[in-house]
Amino acid sequence: MNALPAAAPAHDCPDELLVDSALAVIDIEAQALEALKPRVDGGFVAACRLMLACTGKVVLTGMGKSGHIARKIAATLASTGTPAFYVHPGEASHGDVGMIARGDVVLALSNSGETDEVLTIVPVIKRLGVPLIAMTGRPQSSLAQHADAHLDVSVPAEACPLGLAPTSSTTASLVMGDALAVALLEARGFTEQDFARSHPAGALGRRLLLHIRDVMHSGEDIPRVRAEATVTEALVEMSRKRLGMTAIVDEDNRLLGVFTDGDLRRTLDDTQLDLRRTPVASLMTLKPKTIRPDSLAVEAAHLMESHKISALLVVDADNRVVGALNIHDLLRARVV
Incomplete structure (x- = not known):
C-alpha cells in the first residue's frame, strides 16, 4: 500500500501566498458589505421603529459565532443610548428566558435562521407579546418568517475558502448591528456628554465628566500665606x-496674589534682597489665573497650556481660595 505524500511544512509557505490570501479575504468581505446597502430598507426601518418604541431593553441572542456578534452589538447599543443585554439561547431554555419581559424587544441572530436553540425560545417570546427582530442570511428561514422585522445579512460568499468558517457573514452581521446602533443614536439625539456618562473611565469620560473639585488639593493641603x-x-x-x-x-482667605517658582527664580537674581525680611506680598504676581471648582478639569489643562503655567489656584464666587492643583494632578487623572 502506497503512503500518502507528506504535507509541506507550514513554514515553507511563500510570503506572497500569505499576502494574497489576506487580500482575497478583504476583497470578499468588502463585497459582502457592499451587498448590504440595498438591504437597508423597510425591514431596517421597521427594526429601528420597534427599538425606538421599546420601553424595556433590547435583548440580543444567538449561538456560536452569531452569539459573539450579538454580544458585541448589545454592548454597542448599550453604550450609545439603547439599553441592551445578551442572553444565551441555550441558557434561556433552562430558565434565563425569564430575563425577557413585556416591554422588551428581542434581536435574534442566526445565519441559517434555523438554529434550534434560538427557535426553541421563539414561542415564549411570542407568548409574552415581545416584538422579535431577526438578523439572518436566509429571508425564507423559520426565524425570519416568525419575526416582526427581518434584517437580511446574506453574503455572496464566505471568505473561508472551505465555505465553512463564518467570516463574511459575521462581518455583515456586525456591520448591520453598528448601522442599527448609529441610526438609533442619531434618532435619539444622543450626545457626546451622554456617551461620556456611559464611559466614565474612558478618555472622553474623563474630559467631559471630571471637574476641578475632583482633582484639586483642598483644606490644609492648599499652599497659602x-x-x-x-x-x-x-x-x-x-x-x-x-x-x-x-x-x-487676606484675613478672609480672599486671594491677593500668587508666588511661584518662577517668581522665586527672578527674586534670587536680586542679590540685595533679604529673603527673611522682605514681605512676599511685595514680590507676588497680582491677578493670577484662577479657576472655579465646578469647571471641567480639561479647562484647567487648556488654561495652563494657553498661559504657559503649571499650576492654578481654585477660587469661589467671592474670590476665596478653596483649592489648588498643578499639571501633575491632571496627569495623574489622565486628563492630559
Whole structure:
C-alpha cells in the first residue's frame, strides 16, 4: 500500500501566498458589505421603529459565532443610548428566558435562521407579546418568517475558502448591528456628554465628566500665606505643599496674589534682597489665573497650556481660595 505524500511544512509557505490570501479575504468581505446597502430598507426601518418604541431593553441572542456578534452589538447599543443585554439561547431554555419581559424587544441572530436553540425560545417570546427582530442570511428561514422585522445579512460568499468558517457573514452581521446602533443614536439625539456618562473611565469620560473639585488639593493641603509673611515663610509653605506656588490671602482667605517658582527664580537674581525680611506680598504676581471648582478639569489643562503655567489656584464666587492643583494632578487623572 502506497503512503500518502507528506504535507509541506507550514513554514515553507511563500510570503506572497500569505499576502494574497489576506487580500482575497478583504476583497470578499468588502463585497459582502457592499451587498448590504440595498438591504437597508423597510425591514431596517421597521427594526429601528420597534427599538425606538421599546420601553424595556433590547435583548440580543444567538449561538456560536452569531452569539459573539450579538454580544458585541448589545454592548454597542448599550453604550450609545439603547439599553441592551445578551442572553444565551441555550441558557434561556433552562430558565434565563425569564430575563425577557413585556416591554422588551428581542434581536435574534442566526445565519441559517434555523438554529434550534434560538427557535426553541421563539414561542415564549411570542407568548409574552415581545416584538422579535431577526438578523439572518436566509429571508425564507423559520426565524425570519416568525419575526416582526427581518434584517437580511446574506453574503455572496464566505471568505473561508472551505465555505465553512463564518467570516463574511459575521462581518455583515456586525456591520448591520453598528448601522442599527448609529441610526438609533442619531434618532435619539444622543450626545457626546451622554456617551461620556456611559464611559466614565474612558478618555472622553474623563474630559467631559471630571471637574476641578475632583482633582484639586483642598483644606490644609492648599499652599497659602498671609500678605505679611516673608519670602522665606512663603518658600517653606511652597516646600511643604509641593505645588510649585503659594497663594497670598487676606484675613478672609480672599486671594491677593500668587508666588511661584518662577517668581522665586527672578527674586534670587536680586542679590540685595533679604529673603527673611522682605514681605512676599511685595514680590507676588497680582491677578493670577484662577479657576472655579465646578469647571471641567480639561479647562484647567487648556488654561495652563494657553498661559504657559503649571499650576492654578481654585477660587469661589467671592474670590476665596478653596483649592489648588498643578499639571501633575491632571496627569495623574489622565486628563492630559
